[in-house]
Amino acid sequence: MELLSVPLKKPAEVDIAKPLKTLIQSNYQNLEADKLNAINEAISELNTLRNTAVWKVFDKQESGLELNYRYYDQLCSLEAKIPVQELQVPFKWKDAFDKGSIFGGRISLTLTSLAYERTCVLFNIAALQSCVAAGQGVDTDEGLKLAAKLFQQSAGIFSALKTLASATIQGEPTPDLSQDSLTALANLMLAQAQEMFVIKAIKDNMKELIVAKLCAQCEELYSEALRSMQRDTVRALWDKEWISQVAGRQAAMHALTMLYHSLVSKSNKAFGEEISRLQKAVELFKTAQSRASKPTLFQEYASRAARNLAEAKKDNDFIYNEIIPDINSLPGPGKAQLAKVLPMPAHLSEGFRDLFTALVPVAVNQALAACEGRKSELVNGEIMRLREATTAMNGLLSSLNLPAIIEVTASGDSLPPSLQEKASAVREKGGIGQLKDLIERLPELFTRNKEILDEAFRMLDEERDSDNQLRAQFKDRWTRTPSEKLAATFRANGEKYRTIINNATAADKVIREKFATHRHGLELLSMTADQLAKEIPSAGAGANSQASNSSAAQRLRSLMESVDTIKAERECIESELKSLTVDLKDRFLSALATEGVINEAAISLSEIGKVIGPLQEQVGETLARQQTLSADIREAHEKFVAESGVSTDQRDNMLSKLAAAYDVFTELQGYLQEGETFYNGLTEILLVFQSKISDFCFARKTEKEELMKDLTHESSRQAPVAVTPVIPTHHTSTTASAEPSASASAPSGMAPSPYPQQMQGIPVAGAYGSGGVAPGAGFTGYVPPPMPQGFNPYGTLPYPTAYTGFPPATNMMPPAYYGTYPGAYGGQHQQQPGAHQPGAPNPNNPMGW
Template identity: 30%
Template sequence: MRPAILLTPMALFLAIGLSHPIENLGTGSSLSRIVLKAIDRRAPIDVDEAVGNSWSDSVSNTERRAPADADEAVGNTYSDSVFNAIKEKRVKNQYLSEIRWQRKYFPLPPKVPCKMSMLNSPSNILFLPFRKTTTLALSSAIKQYISSKYEQHPDMFKQDLEVIDALRTDAVNVREPHISGIKKITAYAGQLSWMGGKFPIDIGVEFIWYPALGYNTERPMTQNNLKFELANVLYNLAALYSQLAMSSNRGTTEGLKSACNYFCLAAGVLSYIKTDIIPELRSTPPEDMDDNTLESLEYLMLAQAQECFWQKAVMDRYKDASIAKLAAKVSDFYGAAGDWGIKSDAITTQWIHHTTAKHHHFAAAAQYRQACDCLEKRKYGEEVARLRDSIACVHEALKEAKYINKVVLGDLNGLKNKVTEDLKRAEKDNDLIYLNPVPPKSELKTLDRANMAVAKIPKEISEPASFIGDTKEFGPPLFAKLVPFAVHVAASIYEERRDRLVNNSIIDELEILTTRIHDTLQSLNLPGSLQALEKPLGLPPTLTSHAEEIRQADALTRLQRSFSDTAKLKASDDAIFAEGRELLQAEAGENERLVMKYGTDRWTRQDSRSTAAKLYAQVDEIDGYLKSAANSDALVLTKFRESVAV
């Protein structure tokens, strides 16, 4: 008899590969139950004893799965001995493969590599790399801006300027997955958010950042934008969360819970960047921060968080139906990450191949687990159908074999071997014993989903003001005594509106009225008279020069001649008008005489005033003009004579 092999429960657990039992052990494996019992008892295991127990348990389990009337099930073709031989052969083959696998991997002790080596070694999950920046003196630019734009001296904020430089230095130098980096980055991001209420986004600092993803990681981007700085800092926070998840010990349930939480936090930070920071950027976002890239990365983080929960469910021995729901949701997340990644210019083809392979891998794993549930519920035909769909999904995933790392490829091959083995067994059992119809894929019920991964936005990011204070985590608010930029903006807006109101309502109207009165005075030749009234001590120069021009032109004689000509024209016009009026009066008198002579019965012609009312109206109007002109002429003549007398 071989000596007993003494193994600790953890070594035994890792050796038999229970972190991925889909690829290693079947749900009904008697050997796995023996190992789990040994883990529960924390006792040594004798391999030969395990072999014997495994053999007997497997035979008994197989007998319990067989139908009560086996001869009738196969059409009375085989006898009980033939059935027993078939069962024993299948169980023996399963036992031999398990014991060979066990002896192959028992000697391997578990290894827990350091965090940095885990990030550099191949893995079946991905992490976000950090974005890099250059060193700059943020305080100098802020000091210059305060001096030029505010009415406060920058020396009042000397301590705040030193603090902001120290915070940025600590935040941008986080390069390793350590939990202490979270506070360094969130403290700087929180103070940047607070400063957004004190300064405009274009404060005068050229922030230089290098992309972390894509094909242009050596080409820096430069923007004079506080929101650009905040977006890059928060991206590094998401990268830190993803690397903390990557460095967690995913061989334990606690490590898986921690990794799942970190991935959810990374997804939450990416979601916050996409919905709250990028829309306020007021400029073109970096190539690896556009909507397509951020959507792809968010779904990738959620997929890996869901995968961690799925792995924990496997380790905790959840029911196959529950594990199938979890795996189906993992597949959905990876599929969405790949779809958005194709639309992005920053997601490399290597990551797209990775997400595509994982999408099909977990679709296959979900169908496999559902097939195990069907076996438990004695739905043998559906079990075969789902195993066939599972192997088809594995083949789809293996199309990416050239582009994925060896860890992912190893997981796929392990799953392929296990599904292939179970499919052969299920088809043989169903063909020989159960004879259940195998439904086509189109008739299979779509698997339900169990979503356990949700994007979590840290409160330090969504509510930074609640962490800023004299006794709070991020310290006192910087530049608290500085008048907020919004106040300066409001004051400048008030001054602009005030000036516009005065110009439009007062000054413009005043200029219009001034122009109008000048035109009126000019038309009346009054500017000289007004000047004389304003300066009574002497005649204005314009009036004196005008009088001299009149004397030189012999204006008096010309005026007298004009008066004489006007009088002659007046007499002629009066005579013509009087003659026309007399003719009308004569016609009216003649008509009146004939009416009196013949009467209205015989003399029916109407009088001229009725038939020519318009003509009589013109006569009255002309008479008024002539009288008004006579009065004006008399007034002008009187004024002229008075002026000549003076």
């Protein structure tokens, strides 16, 4: 028995490992080393699985199904865990029905869309199911059972593809993925599945009425398949014998309906009806063989019908003499559909094992990133409050020449102990030379980042110019999405990066100016103790010692200890703020599983507040204490000056400037180190950004080459379609129905930083859904990787907000148009038995399978 199987789409070799690793590296920066290694191994396994599965189908063996089931399931799992719009892999698949032309070349489509890859893999799964089903032997129950199962699964997949393909491919798909093509294939698979039930019923010698009902339904399903296959949009797709074979099998199923219904008539002793139905059966068997060009098609049953007719006529002529009624006046047997469009399960493979368990769903990853951003914003705000307050306190002490003014020295010309400590600390940290080195490295770091970003824009400009040139050359035939549209998000985020670099450069200028202002003081502090002492103006002997024992001096010493205590406390608070962690992964996963969405703002703000709240209280408390402490210091200083008669002279001014220079040294050193870390981190991110654009340009280049190849071979593929010939009379339906045809049954500390405050806020992809992909999927939804987290003075710049968020001509004469053979039983009143009436098979338990 020759059943039809769907041809397979041919893929192109592609490496998904490198782009996928780049994507995960840029979006999952906080993964532990062991998890990252496991993911890299999973990516390599997926790449191997792909290269094996997509070619294994061409063996047309059942073993190829499980491989493709596994690959498809992994794609579904991966789609839910990565921002698929960022995956720049050009997936190329050729049309399943196009055999090319004499000049070479086949219709193909290349898209950088994981959903498109999944669609094509799913098409091949359905096609392979039809191949395996068609190759089963119908002589055994196992063969019939497997064939029926696979044909029904194939019908279900082709039906699902009608929605999936239209959502995945916004442009014109290859003909095999068109709506009309997928509808015809789904109808054909369902009809062939029903035929398996017919054969099973006949083999099991089930009641004639049941067989007749099954055959009547099968004839209707073949009629629907034939109508959908003969639509003008798809008729040229099929092999030349497809339509004739479907037309033949439709007529044969009608003939079998007549044959088995005649046996019901015979058992009811309605001999005239028996003869009428047998006459129609013999006629339909001949028509079926003629249409299919197979004289042996259902020959066994045709011979049986002829024998039964001869016997019935003989008995009627000699015994019964009943009038033979018109076939169109006879009732039909009813219909029973056991073949169903099987829905796709959650996982196609048996014992599905997710390779990417270390990755969380995209929605959870986005929620985690947003939560981290909120935490960083609050943490950085509290750190800046502490640093601004400490800077203000240092300024107050410097203006009052504290604590130097109250320190007791053996000689008036000796350095105060506090200044000695500060100078020693500056020398230990490298002195002014270390600051110079850091400042001189900034232009190099800036230039490196600028060159990376400039190269990224150069690639985008080159790709755009090439696209525009070809669009001007081919005009309306250049149908792909313009580069300007696809690269809009790339360019927007690139400009954001450029603004970040420019703002950081402005911050570098502020640092240079502050360095220049305090350069002399920094040079002095970098000297040895003896050299520094020589540079300090002399004071009157015993000037400080005379006032050192006053009550005001004692009070100031106590207040200076309080200042040191507050500074130490703030260092601890800042350290705790920087090390603050909030892990809401499980909460987000639970919310997604139970509610289907994640209310990130509500969950994050509540949980972050619980963790950061106590530290915020400590920050507020230390700021309040500073206000009281500052007032006490001013009051005590005024009293000290009044009691001691000490006034500001040249020496005091120098000591004050040196104290301020020390504060600036500490401030600049911290900012420069953080700035260098910022530039280095930005370099890594820009390299990923450049790599993304490189992948984008490569994918566009591949797409361009494929489109140019198609346009080059267009003339060789476009041949005029011949006019459909008039249907010969011997190819028309037999007796016209006197009643309307029944419709086919369809399947159903420091100064405020001049630099940016934080590096969070980079956009993350919108929650992934199974909906459509924008034109040129894989390009338009690009989202840059997140910036480094934690306090960073280079990061106050606002970043992009989240994005919510890609008929063939033939040289063959078209087949003749065949009628759908509604025939007598297709249009007769179907007298269906009631629920408890004998002879009605249970569609939920077809023959005990």
